[in-house]
Amino acid sequence: MMIKRWLAGALALLIMGAFAPVQAETSFTFAGYEPETLYREWSTNLFFQRMQEKMGIELNFKQFTSLEKWTNEKRGYQADGELPDVLFKAALTPAETIDLLEKEILIDLRPLLEEHAPNAWQCILDTPGVLEAITMPNGQIGALPFLSALPTVNFMWVNQTWLNTLKLQAPTNQEELTNILLAFQNKDPNGNTKKDEIPLGFLGPYDLKHLAHIFGIVANDFNLYLDENGQVCHMAGHPQFYAFLAYMRELYQQGLLDPSGFRTADSLRMVTKEKSAQTYGIILTPSVGYLFPQQWLGDYALLPPLYFEGKQVYRPIASNIQTRTFAITSACSKPELALRWVDYLFTEEGAILAANGQENVDYVFDxxxxxxxxxxxxxxxxxxxxxxxxxxxxxxxxxxDFQVKYYDPSIARVKEEIDLYQDAIVMPFAHKALTFNEEQEVEAMQMVLGRFFDEEIVRFVIGEKELNQTNYQEMLTELERKGLSQFLSFWQNIQ
Structure with a gap:
């Protein structure tokens, strides 16, 4: 998608030698975060070695595998202290970026991008919302993003093999969903003569709230959305939220929701053996490949968002803009070369090197x-x-655009299915850059409100608390007592 728009320009730059190796001896120190669970060592990683061969820039690393230690490192930087040249996989929060720019620890990239990172700059201009997302309140750009064609989504996946076995079509609305789940429950679609099918698998209130789209509700991780008048609202007060709770309660009573959904974990749902019985009919997860064997991927298809009053809406986990991944510090004597290095990753060739490897070594074209x-x-x-x-x-x-050319047609099928979500995705609430003080203020409020709200959802769905208008209004009253109005005013004031 976005790659096609600027690929011609990127190829022209390549032809002109824009990424030829630097002649003078140049080295940079990269500091950043890589989760310990990946067991990745930057100093021996082939990606960095290949980049050094291509760009002629030697890299030294200060790699952190603990997010807490990396956060402490960033927040301990001083302008007159020892600094790396570049923050790579920087995991910068908006507050950290604002603070490091104000202290002149990070440099403002905006004046340099058009000349020294033309591919990155073109991507930023061509992709809606990117420039606004990476620009700080004072107009500076402290870090570069990662851009994807689609936001990160907690998709709904349906067992297509089960649908085929039962000669059913994928559901498109609430009524059809209920009928499909009942069929999964009662007609032994996995064929093992055991009643072990889980019609709808989910993981806690977080997953369950994604199903609120069936009632036209999409809210962010703070349970907030903007109404048609631009007012910040909480999903608890949405006109359809009571109906959503009632439907979830109905599904739970009928045994159509995973009975362990409120107490399980991905590690417990994960299946590693191909010959295991398939038990999930519909499941919410960004990728079934994370939970199930590779051989099962062809059995599951993306279930498009269901219709409510003729419309499809769905919320993303995160924007297609992963902000603040790469920053340059004031210690860097040649920021233009650091930008030239990262600019390669905003070309198709560089993006493939980072995510798939080197042609004729790690992959080949047929x-x-x-x-x-x-x-x-x-x-x-x-x-x-x-x-x-x-x-x-x-x-x-x-x-x-490279991935869909993979020889296995099931990969291309998934891309086509992902496109079904494209027009339904709604960003319920644009995230704003917050200062440290604002972060602390909102986190304290969310800790109280968010936990109480999720617990109430669980109580209503499992029947621990009867769902009626009296109890529902008591929940709204308690949210108000816990500071909901103040919470809404906070977000309204930063719009």
């Missing part, structure tokens, strides 16, 4: 234009040893 992995890239250690994707977001763009 005569029909499709590509496949080489034997070396099938190695279990390939991602951690050869790529930089995964873990903390890195700067650049996604490779969706």
């Amino acid at each position: 005569g029909d234009g499709t590509w496949r992995k080489t034997q070396s890239s099938e190695n279990r250690d390939f991602i951690r040893n050869s790529l930089i994707s995964g873990g903390c977001p890195y700067p650049g763009v996604d490779t969706i």
